[in-house]
Amino acid sequence: MLHRLNKITDRGVYGLGIGVCYIFLEAALYAISILVFYYLVRGLLTQGMNWTLVASLAALVVFFSVLRMGLTSASYKSVMIEAYKITSNIRVRLANHLKKITFGFFLGRNMGNLSNAILQDTNLLDFLLSHIFIRLVRDIFAVILLLAIMAYLDLHLFSISIIIIMIATPFFIYARKTTIKLGSQRFVTVDKTDTYILEYIQGISVMKSFGLVGEQNKKLLYLLKKLAKQSLIAEGSILGWGMLFTLTIELGLAVLLYFSLSQQAASPQTSLNSVFFMLTYILMYLAMFDIMQYSLLGQHMLNAMSRVEEMFRQPVLDAPEKPQTPNRYDITFSKVSFGYNSKEVLHNVSFKAEEKSLTALVGHSGAGKSTITNLIPLFWNTYSGQIKIGGVDIKEIDNKDLMNLFSFVFQDVYLFNDTIYNNILSGRKEATREEVIDAARKAYCHDFIEALPEGYDTIVSEGGTTLSGGQRQRISIARAILKNAPVVILDEATTALDPINEAYIQDAINELIKDKTVIIIAHRLYTVMNAENIIVLEQGEIVDHGTHDHLVSDCAIYREMLALN
Amino acid sequence: MLRENIEAIKWLISVSKGNRLFLLASIFLAILGGIVSVIPLIVIYEATDAILNGTIQGEFIVTAAVTTASFIVLKYLLLFSATMCSHRAAFDIQCNVRKDLLEHVGGLPLGFFSQKSSGLLRKITSEDVENLEIYIAHHLPDTALSMAVPITIFAILFSHNALLPIVLFIPFLIMVVALSKISKIRKEHVQEYFDNTENMNSATIEYIKAIPIIKIFNVTVESFSKFNTAIKKQIEITSEWIKLSSPFYVLFKSSLDFVLPLLMFAMALFIRGGVNVNMSTYILCFILGAAMIKPINQIYTSSNLLCSLMEGARRVEQVMDNKPIAESAHTRESVESFAIKYENVSFSYGDKTVLDDINIALDKPGLYALVGESGSGKTTTAQLLLRFWEIEEGEISIGGVDIRELSLDFLLKHISFVFQDPFIIDGTIRENICMGQNDVSDEAIVSAAKTVAAHDFIEQLPQGYDTIIGAEGSRLSGGEKQRVCLARAILKKAPILVLDEPTSQVDATIERNIFDAIKRDCSDKIVIFITHRMTAAVNADKIFVFDSGKLVDSGPHGTLLSASEKYGRMWELANRANNWSLGKGSKFHAA
Structure with a gap:
């Protein structure tokens, strides 16, 4: 995705890299804090600790948290500002590009629609790049690091978790597919309704003189109701698949609980690890659900980007190698x-x-x-x-x-x-x-x-x-x-x-x-x-x-x- | 923020009519779901306790797993139903708001619809109303859930230990403070942001529309300053906004990260004080702290959405605030005759006088032409008959009744109006001519089309009268569209026909045929037409000559030619224009 983005801006997307580095450090400190807590609890359970050691570990985590705050702040700031600069650059480049596109492209095209498309698509890019991107990256890092901790804590339970995730993944894929399919279907209805609304408004005097205002206009009612129904079906099925994904992963908690309790009943030594495993699993899936939400949103961004790319692909006039100037005008x-x-x-x-x-x-x-x-x-x-x-x-x-x-x-x-x-x-x-x-x-x-x-x-x-x-x-x-x-x-x-x-x-x-x-x-x-x-x-x-x-x-x-x- | 929420909910209640039950159900189910969602965590706590104390029994293993699983499923069922209820309500409300809006604008004076406002209206009805969905469908149940989860969590923690909830409560307080600061900053900047976005949008539209000229005159984008200024300003505004609010945003995002160190401090304190707290209670506290993050983040996202909801609501209300044309209490539904009379009619648009003391009397059926330069008041005169605008002075009457005493339906039913810009709907030619009238015979349609010389070209189209025209269908030329609109007006069989430059894009021969046919087929109607073609005006029984908002002369062509200086000059110029040819033999130069 970034690769595609890089092609349509000449600012380069590497400016986002700094923010990504900050957020990676932040996620790493987050993971370390959890490990510190784990060792603290283990220490307390096995040999007992004095309060000063506990307090100094707490102070260490406070220090980490403050550091994380700074990193988050730096990362958000740099990504947001960079994102706005990138999208502004895309806007200006697009405007320049439009000027170079062969003129015929504009003939017979509805300029209002064209500019709307450009506006909405760049606004969408803007929003997703500045708000969604960095959160998505943060959650991906978090999931990876938490999985690593889980593997470290208990390999047996870790492999069960991986199986659970694999079972759930098809639902996520379905949710994505449904988003794309029903989304574009709905888009057609939205477009039709939109066109008719404009027609209705522009022709309001004609509509009035033929008694086709509001309730009396069957076509308008039909379109509005159809849109409502279709939207409900689309949202319902996307939500359904998405929820099946999260439900499966959450149910994994019950499975893990069963296994760790059974394990525990058989051999009492690994006690704390399985408790922390479940804890980490909970943290992992909370981050995972965010990833799902963000990536469904990201789908819109990809669509918007495709439309912008399409615009950039329109053939432009090549500048002649050795330009000549005529001196007569037949x-x-x-x-x-x-x-x-x-x-x-x-x-x-x-x-x-x-x-x-x-x-x-x-x-x-x-x-x-x-x-x-x-x-x-x-x-x-x-x-x-x-x-x-x-x-x-x-x-x-x-x-x-x-x-x-x-x-x-x-x-x-x-x-x-x-x-x-x-x-x-x-x-x-x-x-x-x-x-x-x-x-x-x-x-x-x-x-x-x-x-x-x-x-x-x-x-x-x-x-x-x-x-x-x-x-x-x-x-x-x-x-x-x-x-x-x-x-x-x-x-x-x-x-x-x-x-x-x-x-x-x-x-x-x-x-x-x-x-x-x-x-x-x-x-x-x-x-x-x-x-x-x-x-x-x-x-x-x-x-x-x-x-x-x-x-x-x-x-x-x-x-x-x-x-x- | 709370106040904004209440405002939003008040507005929602006012537009939700049949959907209040769904909204309530959604909120209720979401709260229930929020409470239920905490239960599996309690089970985990019990399990932790059992594990750490080594007191696991066979049946506990199964009970714990089954309880966790069933409450998770229950939570999902509740949340799914809550979201479906809210979606159902959201889409229905959208549908209703759109319907109400479009119904309402139907009652507004037609003068309200300039080119610009119809674009704006479309945006409000389509896009702004679209934004309502996100708030109603997602924000409402999410907010309910987000409120329920922390409260449940505090209650549970409190029941285990009176002091531990403080560990969660301190970060929670910080969050609330940060959040209210963020929304305060947003309030200060959002207007500027929206305004500039609007500027940027209109600059973009203007830029794109101007591309032909920009290319021809070699204006560069950088010099197309409005566009660039708006974009640069956008960066400034957002950077400034981010700079101000990001410390609070970070505070908000990070405060829950302090749950862990605070918890550890609490542990240290308890150890020092010799207070014996179960290890599993600490772990519970940690889990619950993590479980709070998501709902609380939701509150932040939702408060962002709230802004666009209120913005949309404001725009919808702005339209709804426009007063429909005042109908007098006792409107009349009949008149004795359709004789039209304008008496001392004056009208201004802003501070510009458009019509000055117009007097016209059209007693009997016939063809009446309004001529004059662009901007001389012809179109306004015609539009006043349909109450596009309310006149300031004088009176317009039909059959001796002031048109303000007549119902709008009556006026619209008895006057057929053809506008300058031919209005074509997406649909077949037949649909375009009938416009929703179902009881029209094919013969009637064909005969109307023949009257306006449209039959022949329609027959030549691939599917004849069933050819789809409009944005998606076959393209008709301007003159062809005009003729379809004329046929529509003729078919309506109203006693009064008002035609505003109905044949401006039709060529002269066809125009002649149309006027001959109208004279023949509409001999029982009062036909008022505006034209720039003097050759068309000649057809009229009486011609009214306008000049700068005044009616300067009237009479049949023959009389005017000798009696009216203005008309004479127009006639002469028209002849000159018709005989104009380019090139060396050009006979006329500067007037």
Whole structure:
């Protein structure tokens, strides 16, 4: 487990080693204290001791106990602090890793779910590493040392104990298996219920208008009751197996009692050893039960770790060995094929988008338009064929430099939870205030920004009501204008905005694309009538390309689309 | 700590309704189990005594073993039943709290549900309520057991020797003191910790959502400061917390380790004083000291859990504290007509005026359009009809009756509302259109789908109307989802239809067909629709033009075109936008 952990953090888990050493010493002193007590009692029974010797032995054990206290304290402190550092390091590494994962990983994934998974899993790692780990280690040491004492005290009884433990172990294995099996079953129900609860809340108005609130909603009731029932069965059977394990071991006490009493009745010399044996056995199984609890908890940690590992396994973009930078910005696709999972969606696509020209991608939904625009900035790197910018293979360009070549205008606008000014500035950090305002003017934002009470310092809140969709879009265009990247990739909006906003956005886009290489996904053919090159896609293949006039006369599919527009 | 426990139990009693018996049984059985658990140790003591005194007889051997075994089994039976009772209660309480919560939010004004609050609500209903389980199912019987065991132990020891219990009692006292100190420190830090965890969570979510932009603009993680600050702060807070509480924690953990040396001192004292104590009594004391460790550790763990229980309870209560929409004492269930009237309606959101003196009268069935820029008040105007929010001034009436006099059920039954974001449930298309109405014929469903031009694309799906859509199923485009929602609203057969940008993602040709069909099939209804497409607005019998929260003009398209400056400009811009094309031939530049 630690080995796996070591792979996902670059702090190294060896920092935990110091704490483990402390706790080992502590456990050893614990075992020695028991032995001291044993010798004391033996001494008192055989030759009688004077009170000063007893008192000084007591003082010795006090000293041990104080030492143990110090060791425990040092160990917990170092492990907890180290654990928090490790998990923080994992969080930061994970965040960095996510940035390097091919972009496509994020497309079409529910970001809320993704971040929840990351959060919960790292929190779980955090908790178990800081709280459970060291206790588990302590109990394992204790069990080993106590078993050693038991072997020393009475080999015959020791072998009986080992047999008892062996009989009990299958129950523990069952408990673990049940935890994994029923746990994951329950997880599915929890997930389903969760999804429905969210659906219910988000659609509360629809639910209300169809009389599906609370008790009246049969599906909700069914799911909630099913979850309760399933949880009870899961917990009950895990508890059942776990208890059978501990019960068997505790019953061992009765067996040991029987044997030691019989032994005693036969030969009276070994008396004290069998008494201390049972005592040690009790101490041993108390520690053992804790081990069981902790290791069942640890199962959750392993699951969480698997999910984190899974995230780390996502392919990342390799940095090119000799990065190159293009000095012109035409884009060529030669024989590019690409599929998500096993389904190929682009077949052998070749085209060239000339520098500073307008290239439009048209076709029905699912024809592969957005796949093409996602491949140009290397959002996916698992395609075959070659994509070049200015004659340089995009895989040979350093990813940071590559990103600097593009401005994107998508329908879904993401703005940082920051001021409007900083949002625009993020296009090019070294820009001056004048340049930021100039970009805002060009994107027709300046006036409405100035009209806001806080002006450029207004905070853009997530899902906030301060800005309308059209205004957010214009700010994102201002950001792109400031960035002044040589290639602009546009996805024409499909959702209608109000005419005033729409007109502003169109003007802003015209500013943005001046003297740029432009690739646009067009939904209205009218938008791209003047494009130098219109590429008509159908089911992942290019069926024809050329100017509007050419396509009108030569391409039946284009004419059909035109008629529908 | 005791006070927190009492608070928690009070809250539990208030939500446990049918489960109180199970909770009581669980506590009772656990206490019994705790007492029984000590008995085998007493037998061991008797055996020790017999061994050390050499007085073992044949039948004693069997009796001792059998007694030990049977009490161990009994203990397990008791504890298993106790835990099952508490689990049964826990899961049932969870189910009930969730049901109550979801029932309660059903009665809240719809304005309560912004995007953010629905995420929060989900978290409360799912995760926070989930946390209740650990406390109820595990903590409750464990606490009962943990109280019972030390008391039994002290009682037994006391019966053997009046002085020896002190050996256990001193460490026990130290533990209690340490524990109360730990919970005091926790109380001081836990809020900050929770708050920062929340910050860290939201920073993470924000970071992940922003990854596309972060990649494109080359922002590094280190510079994504909020995320990093929260993580660093988390380390600081926890380190500080650990630093403060760890001495007490160690004191707590280690105090029982002093049972042994104290016992040895006691032995020394007794020897010196010539007091004759049985050796087996010392050993009993040692065993009992060890047996106390586990239950007492449990108390520590449980007091940790208590925190999350109370946190969850607090959140649940916060939601429950939101007042449902006030229903007047004598609500009316009928109206003479469905004529809608807004009289001098004003509304503000915080200190921002959203609507200012709106007057609208819709007397007869027909198509009514609300147009205007984003944020001009169209959506709010429509939502007020369903009492999403309570208005401050003026009156909205249906058939001459103030909507506040009408029951909510009545309103919801007679108004079909289609929202901007199409709402699709996980289920088949049929289920999505019917929404729980069982008595709908296939013809009615198909005819509703035809009205909104959805029939054709539905037929093309692999399983037609039985195709599963939603998160798990086939993906529909935005425009297709919108049409499913429209079909649902049409099928409901309410006399009033309110459509908020119902066709914003549908292309122009299909939109035209939909409006033609609505005009034909809904001629007996009052249809209010909000739109940004001027080509759609043209369909309306009357258009209402909004500008910054005011209703500036109204009338049919023809009249407005010449009479309304605002409308005229919108029409002109819309035409311009529709004829817009990129590239060198672009005809329009800055407005």
